[in-house]
Amino acid sequence: LEHEALLKVEQAETVDELKNIRVEYLGKKGPITEVLRGMGKLPKEERPVIGQLANEVRERIADAIEEKQSRLEDEALEEQLKNEDIDVTLPGRPVQVGGPHLLTSIIEEIEDLFIGMGFEIKEGPEVETDYYNFEALNLPKGHPARDMQDTFYITEELLMRTHTSPVQARTMNAKNGKEPVKMICPGKVYRRDNDDATHSHQFTQIEGLLVDENVRMSDLKGVLQEFAAKMFGRERRIRLRPSFFPFTEPSVEMDISCKVCGGEGCSVCKGTGWIEILGAGMVHPNVLEMAGYDSEKYSGFAFGMGPERIAMLKHGIDDIRHFYTNDVRFLKQYHNA
Numbered sequence: 001l002e003h004e005a006l007l008k009v010e011q012a013e014t015v016d017e018l019k020n021i022r023v024e025y026l027g028k029k030g031p032i033t034e035v036l037r038g039m040g041k042l043p044k045e046e047r048p049v050i051g052q053l054a055n056e057v058r059e060r061i062a063d064a065i066e067e068k069q070s071r072l073e074d075e076a077l078e079e080q081l082k083n084e085d086i087d088v089t090l091p092g093r094p095v096q097v098g099g100p101h102l103l104t105s106i107i108e109e110i111e112d113l114f115i116g117m118g119f120e121i122k123e124g125p126e127v128e129t130d131y132y133n134f135e136a137l138n139l140p141k142g143h144p145a146r147d148m149q150d151t152f153y154i155t156e157e158l159l160m161r162t163h164t165s166p167v168q169a170r171t172m173n174a175k176n177g178k179e180p181v182k183m184i185c186p187g188k189v190y191r192r193d194n195d196d197a198t199h200s201h202q203f204t205q206i207e208g209l210l211v212d213e214n215v216r217m218s219d220l221k222g223v224l225q226e227f228a229a230k231m232f233g234r235e236r237r238i239r240l241r242p243s244f245f246p247f248t249e250p251s252v253e254m255d256i257s258c259k260v261c262g263g264e265g266c267s268v269c270k271g272t273g274w275i276e277i278l279g280a281g282m283v284h285p286n287v288l289e290m291a292g293y294d295s296e297k298y299s300g301f302a303f304g305m306g307p308e309r310i311a312m313l314k315h316g317i318d319d320i321r322h323f324y325t326n327d328v329r330f331l332k333q334y335h336n337a
């Protein structure tokens, strides 16, 4: 019996098999228990001999099982360690650290600049009503100048704002036509423009509006000149061209000399040496009146600029689409810009 049990232990390959052997030989219904249970029927003098023998056999089998079990467990551990081999000498993988998008940095830089001149920051909705995007800006329904901004309409009355100018009207309305306004408003705008090197169907603008008593064109020019000098350095040239916007009169556009070609003419400035970065003008009396301001008492100037164009000019970037394709190799170059 002992021999048979030890052989089985020797051949066992798993801990489960050992468990079965233990039950079979040493369990309550096993042969050894049976022998010990039957002791009462034996003659008195044989009892100690048989008892001792049975106990010894039981111990030897139990020892063998235990020894085999710990050997199997060691082997299993060994196997596991081999599979989970960790090379602690391998150099660690570098952690990828993100940074602000160039466009975000530029917008924050422009905000700081205007905060420094006493402007406050405002925001408005990207899904806008026809009223604020057009009508309140002196662009009634059917006005031909609406074609200047090809619009994504959602319903007849709702649209994706085509510029940040509706925030002018919203801000003035909120002041009930009484207090002065001095704000800028950054945000996303949408147009059905065909994408090319300087046009995107979704881009950003920063609107500016100053309304007070005795605001003059020269105030506008001074603020824009200061902005351009701080943003691009005093060596870059600016020019104001007469222009038209229904919500300003008179209206101008401001150009900056192109950095990519140094004013020689290239694909970015379309050979002109200049890039237009903003539209501006004196707030039209109709716009002031619609927002509840007395246009005899109050006057104001407004401007709307394109931060993408400004970033392109500042860093010599040759295609606006770089901002939106988000190639990390492009973005990384400007993490400390």
Ligand code: FA5
Pocket (backbone or CB within 6 Å): 149, 162, 163, 164, 165, 191, 193, 198, 199, 200, 201, 203, 205, 207, 245, 248, 276, 277, 278, 279, 280, 281, 302, 303, 304, 305, 306, 307, 308, 309, 320
């Ligand atoms: C306007 O949107 C006027 N609301 C600006 C304004 C505000 C005028 C206040 C007067 C008073 P315009 O359509 O020209 O104007 O756009 C203003 C600027 O946005 C442009 O100078 C240019 O820098 C930028 N921009 C216009 N269209 C695009 C486009 N498709 N992609 C990228 N930037 C653009």
